[in-house]
Amino acid sequence: MSHSSIPPTPSFCPNPKCDSRANSQPWRFKKKGFFSRDQKPFRIQRYLCHHCGRNFSSQTFSTHYWLRRADLLEPLFYRLVACSGFRQIAREMHVSKTTIQRLSEHLGRHCLLFHERLRPRDAPKEPLVLDGFRTFEHSQYWPFDLNLLVGSSHYVYGFNDAELRRSGTMRPAQRLKRSILEEKYGRPDPQATRKRVEELLRRVIPPGSRTILRSDEHRAYPQAMRRLRDRIFQHETTSSRMSRTTQNPLFPVNLADLLLRHSSANHKRETIAFSKRRQGALYRVAIWVVWRNYIKDRSENRRDGPPAKALGLIRRALDVDEILRERLFPDREGISGWLSACYFGAIPTRAIEHCGIHRARHSV
Numbered sequence: 001m002s003h004s005s006i007p008p009t010p011s012f013c014p015n016p017k018c019d020s021r022a023n024s025q026p027w028r029f030k031k032k033g034f035f036s037r038d039q040k041p042f043r044i045q046r047y048l049c050h051h052c053g054r055n056f057s058s059q060t061f062s063t064h065y066w067l068r069r070a071d072l073l074e075p076l077f078y079r080l081v082a083c084s085g086f087r088q089i090a091r092e093m094h095v096s097k098t099t100i101q102r103l104s105e106h107l108g109r110h111c112l113l114f115h116e117r118l119r120p121r122d123a124p125k126e127p128l129v130l131d132g133f134r135t136f137e138h139s140q141y142w143p144f145d146l147n148l149l150v151g152s153s154h155y156v157y158g159f160n161d162a163e164l165r166r167s168g169t170m171r172p173a174q175r176l177k178r179s180i181l182e183e184k185y186g187r188p189d190p191q192a193t194r195k196r197v198e199e200l201l202r203r204v205i206p207p208g209s210r211t212i213l214r215s216d217e218h219r220a221y222p223q224a225m226r227r228l229r230d231r232i233f234q235h236e237t238t239s240s241r242m243s244r245t246t247q248n249p250l251f252p253v254n255l256a257d258l259l260l261r262h263s264s265a266n267h268k269r270e271t272i273a274f275s276k277r278r279q280g281a282l283y284r285v286a287i288w289v290v291w292r293n294y295i296k297d298r299s300e301n302r303r304d305g306p307p308a309k310a311l312g313l314i315r316r317a318l319d320v321d322e323i324l325r326e327r328l329f330p331d332r333e334g335i336s337g338w339l340s341a342c343y344f345g346a347i348p349t350r351a352i353e354h355c356g357i358h359r360a361r362h363s364v
């Protein structure tokens, strides 16, 4: 661990229910000794909140809180955007696949909040491109779209998921299996794409603004826009049959699709590392979004900095160490709706009946 482990002075009580959060008076806490541990940093400062009496420590404010193998977070971040599968990473790092999975969920949650903190809150100043990135969870019988909203700058403003019914050519046996699975687990909502695209546009585009939105001819997109009456859309469609060159108006999202497929093992064609759960895929997209927006150059040849720099959100490319420096708390970032469900791991997978929902342990 590098300088990310320097304990910052606490500036708020980590207890979301603490009075000091609503109180206008200055927050008061006191130092309460140290405890030692068998990994760096060895000595941890302990604190006590005067308002709620909660004990906490400098580690409470570190992204490494309650992780036994926090040293793996940074290398894991890079592996996850370099197309490695969980099993492969686990073998290389000499830990179990479960450890890698857990750390990757931890990174995903952090990245969701990190992007929320940095993304622009005013109306996007550039045309946006919307597209659904087709992939699947659990088996080929459960396809879903990752809806991506990307600017001309290549900045990814947001994403979410929409479950789909398996379609296209199927053999009679496959058609029968689909009906058995749907009988057992229920059929995906036929309105899912419209609902989720509406959620995504509502989240990224503030009311009262005017936006140029480019997409293919998906019928659910205009339906979603019509429901957002307090926003004005200039919708420009391009046929998905048009060749995918840099001249194509959908180029920013086509490139994002390509990069996402190229850098994530779970989206490679014919992969055996596909996502068992949509939730896991969403955490990985969150990591990918942070890498794409704040770390990776827009053009590898020109080395012109990441998209967030082009938008003036950051002054230079960030490194993973900076991204992981400070722990972010969901209640302080004000997330709600789909984002909150995604953060807490509540996006269900039909074919798995009991999906575990993340609950913050001990520290908050």
Ligand SMILES: [Zn+2]
Pocket (backbone or CB within 6 Å): 013, 014, 015, 018, 019, 020, 049, 050, 051, 052, 053, 054
């Ligand atoms: Zn408190």
